[in-house]
Amino acid sequence: MARSINLAVIPGDGIGPEVVAQGLKVLEAVLPADIKVETTRYDLGAKRWHETGETLTDAELERLRGHDAILLGAIGDPTVPSGVLERGLLLKLRFAFDHYINLRPSRLFPNTASPLAGDPEIDFVVVREGTEGPYVGNGGSMRTGTPAEVATEVSLNTAYGVERVVRDAFERASARPARKLTLVHKNNVLVHAGHLWTRTVERVGREYPDVTTDYLHVDAATIFMVTDPGRFDVIVTDNLFGDILTDLAAAITGGIGLAASGNINPGGEFPSMFEPVHGSAPDIAGTGKADPTATVLSVALLLRHLGHETEAVRIEEAVTADLAERDGTARSTDAIGDALAARVAG
Amino acid sequence: MARSINLAVIPGDGIGPEVVAQGLKVLEAVLPADIKVETTRYDLGAKRWHETGETLTDAELERLRGHDAILLGAIGDPTVPSGVLERGLLLKLRFAFDHYINLRPSRLFPNTASPLAGDPEIDFVVVREGTEGPYVGNGGSMRTGTPAEVATEVSLNTAYGVERVVRDAFERASARPARKLTLVHKNNVLVHAGHLWTRTVERVGREYPDVTTDYLHVDAATIFMVTDPGRFDVIVTDNLFGDILTDLAAAITGGIGLAASGNINPGGEFPSMFEPVHGSAPDIAGTGKADPTATVLSVALLLRHLGHETEAVRIEEAVTADLAERDGTARSTDAIGDALAARVAG
Numbered sequence: 001m002a003r004s005i006n007l008a009v010i011p012g013d014g015i016g017p018e019v020v021a022q023g024l025k026v027l028e029a030v031l032p033a034d035i036k037v038e039t040t041r042y043d044l045g046a047k048r049w050h051e052t053g054e055t056l057t058d059a060e061l062e063r064l065r066g067h068d069a070i071l072l073g074a075i076g077d078p079t080v081p082s083g084v085l086e087r088g089l090l091l092k093l094r095f096a097f098d099h100y101i102n103l104r105p106s107r108l109f110p111n112t113a114s115p116l117a118g119d120p121e122i123d124f125v126v127v128r129e130g131t132e133g134p135y136v137g138n139g140g141s142m143r144t145g146t147p148a149e150v151a152t153e154v155s156l157n158t159a160y161g162v163e164r165v166v167r168d169a170f171e172r173a174s175a176r177p178a179r180k181l182t183l184v185h186k187n188n189v190l191v192h193a194g195h196l197w198t199r200t201v202e203r204v205g206r207e208y209p210d211v212t213t214d215y216l217h218v219d220a221a222t223i224f225m226v227t228d229p230g231r232f233d234v235i236v237t238d239n240l241f242g243d244i245l246t247d248l249a250a251a252i253t254g255g256i257g258l259a260a261s262g263n264i265n266p267g268g269e270f271p272s273m274f275e276p277v278h279g280s281a282p283d284i285a286g287t288g289k290a291d292p293t294a295t296v297l298s299v300a301l302l303l304r305h306l307g308h309e310t311e312a313v314r315i316e317e318a319v320t321a322d323l324a325e326r327d328g329t330a331r332s333t334d335a336i337g338d339a340l341a342a343r344v345a346g
Numbered sequence: 347m348a349r350s351i352n353l354a355v356i357p358g359d360g361i362g363p364e365v366v367a368q369g370l371k372v373l374e375a376v377l378p379a380d381i382k383v384e385t386t387r388y389d390l391g392a393k394r395w396h397e398t399g400e401t402l403t404d405a406e407l408e409r410l411r412g413h414d415a416i417l418l419g420a421i422g423d424p425t426v427p428s429g430v431l432e433r434g435l436l437l438k439l440r441f442a443f444d445h446y447i448n449l450r451p452s453r454l455f456p457n458t459a460s461p462l463a464g465d466p467e468i469d470f471v472v473v474r475e476g477t478e479g480p481y482v483g484n485g486g487s488m489r490t491g492t493p494a495e496v497a498t499e500v501s502l503n504t505a506y507g508v509e510r511v512v513r514d515a516f517e518r519a520s521a522r523p524a525r526k527l528t529l530v531h532k533n534n535v536l537v538h539a540g541h542l543w544t545r546t547v548e549r550v551g552r553e554y555p556d557v558t559t560d561y562l563h564v565d566a567a568t569i570f571m572v573t574d575p576g577r578f579d580v581i582v583t584d585n586l587f588g589d590i591l592t593d594l595a596a597a598i599t600g601g602i603g604l605a606a607s608g609n610i611n612p613g614g615e616f617p618s619m620f621e622p623v624h625g626s627a628p629d630i631a632g633t634g635k636a637d638p639t640a641t642v643l644s645v646a647l648l649l650r651h652l653g654h655e656t657e658a659v660r661i662e663e664a665v666t667a668d669l670a671e672r673d674g675t676a677r678s679t680d681a682i683g684d685a686l687a688a689r690v691a692g
């Protein structure tokens with residue numbers, strides 16, 4: 001448990017800076033006085049790219065590496081060609097810092113309407129692989145823009161990469177009451193990658209006899225997500241399927257405004273990065289409509305990762321209480337941040 | 347409009363034979379007496395594979411090619427290693443017969459509960475590419491089963507393949523009242539394939555000025571699918587994203603028991619194949635619990651493809667009426683088939 005936190009902050013684009021400000025507010029409020037937070041702001045994102053053509057330099061990557069953790073708001077803007085910031089900044093960080101655990105808890109909070117009828121109980125966590133699969137950027141195109149164009153995307157999967165995320169997921173599953181792990185893939189079509197995942201879950205699973213495992217194809221998983229989300233406890237899945245499933249999971253738990261995530265390098269060789277699942281939402285930037293709760297919950301994941309479990313729980317309980325007691329009137333980004341900061345300080 | 351239909355029938359595994367029997371019953375009932383249906387049954391699937399080790403021989407492929415269309419029940423069984431039947435039979439047919447349009451309409455029928463609150467209006471169609479993308483089977487693994495294993499899956503995308511499905515989708519969109527086409531991809535991560543799709547929709551779209559187009563990342567598309575499904579009219583997307591989205595679409599429209607699909611070769615060079623979206627559901631095989639409606643609706647798509655529009659509409663109207671008038675008591679596979687056959691004959 002660190003007595004000080006040397007935090008890198010990447011507010012990013014759109015609503016990113018607004019929600020990050022609230023996340024920092026709650027972070028300051030929750031920590032005991034003797035734990036100092038030092039923040040260094042990195043102005044990366046669309047503005048920087050427009051001004052300099054740069055997304056993330058090697059020097060910045062090196063400086064970022066010196067931090068204990070990174071808090072990120074959101075990256076992306078319609079004025080920047082699709083993929084430039086995602087590949088050049090967000091994914092570059094995840095890959096460079098070996099964030100092989102992309103952790104995304106999904107919980108239906110009290111007083112939060114799910115689009116699903118009957119407000120089912122939902123409380124699962126997706127352990128999404130973060131450094132392999134179709135995200136590796138191993139693709140290309142030839143004869144681009146001609147009628148003879150061919151474009152490829154290669155999904156790369158290694159025993160090394162799959163085993164470590166599967167192991168992490170088993171650890172998490174064995175620490176939860178339901179002790180259930182569901183592998184999601186598409187091993188009847190993507191047979192090579194799929195069978196690597198399936199075999200790995202079977203093999204590692206033998207070391208966790210108290211964890212029940214099952215398997216779902218990704219298409220079937222989306223069905224259960226809306227018809228029986230209570231069946232899920234821990235889901236382990238590849239980078240792309242995890243991306244899709246966690247947005248769906250956010251939607252059924254009352255929206256992307258509440259979904260937190262951690263890009264984690266468990267060994268601590270590199271700083272881990274915490275960010276809301278939602279994007280930069282440029283359409284509501286500056287209106288005060290952005291919900292900072294997902295960022296605040298990401299701060300809780302950050303604190304847990306750094307060993308401050310008590311403070312992490314305090315934030316999560318504050319969010320639960322705040323949602324339980326809200327009366328339905330719209331609150332500004334700032335008002336939600338203030339309310340949560342007041343609760344955790346209390 | 348053919349005066350006779352030379353139909354290949356592949357009942358397949360699990361509930362496949364049961365639902366196909368009802369599909370054929372309704373087909374016979376709906377056609378005027380002067381249109382003859384000749385059916386040839388192909389016993390392919392798990393049983394055949396266990397007995398002979400074969401999935402689909404070249405000779406069978408050649409014979410299947412001589413038919414006007416194929417009606418397929420479902421393929422797959424837990425006793426067969428995952429991928430063997432899917433790749434060796436189902437996908438082999440789709441690829442060999444160049445089924446580049448995988449057509450999947452999604453409609454919330456009357457009196458059918460959606461898991462979504464408030465039973466929203468849902469009526470869209472997914473035009474899923476059927477012969478490219480991550481489904482091409484271009485992958486492999488090395489050092490298989492060792493800690494140094496590497497497994498790949500290559501998504502192949504061509505201007506030729508993308509343009510023809512995009513064109514088909516624009517044609518369908520321009521014939522619908524809302525005239526809206528949504529491209530779903532992940533062009534901020536899978537930039538090469540994604541940009542090929544995006545550029546193609548932009549270019550072809552110039553020929554369809556009356557069709558509104560928009561773009562969604564696949565993760566965001568799953569959110570809208572559960573929060574605002576009414577926003578969709580025609581969706582065009584790649585093979586894998588289409589697989590995922592159409593299962594989700596089936597789920598929100600009251601279940602996989604109602605979702606029909608067509609694997610279409612529009613030019614008619616090869617026979618098109620029609621099948622319910624659901625799988626072989628071995629757990630309920632033989633219990634009479636399988637809902638044959640998805641197969642019956644697939645027969646409607648088959649008839650439409652062969653030029654029998656009147657009969658296709660008659661089936662669709664019969665399904666709508668049947669669902670509207672049902673009283674909630676469970677009906678057997680056979681009873682539903684009988685009810686639909688009686689309606690279309692009437």
Ligand SMILES: CC(C)[C@H](C(=O)O)[C@@H](O)C(=O)O
Pocket residue numbers: 076086090091243277534535565
């Ligand atoms: C912005 C994008 C690159 C990113 C992803 O696909 O991982 C986002 O959707 C997410 O889920 O964090």
Ligand SMILES: CC(C)[C@H](C(=O)O)[C@@H](O)C(=O)O
Pocket residue numbers: 188189219422432436437589623
């Ligand atoms: C069985 C499987 C190969 C198939 C697919 O992935 O296309 C199925 O899920 C479908 O949607 O028709």
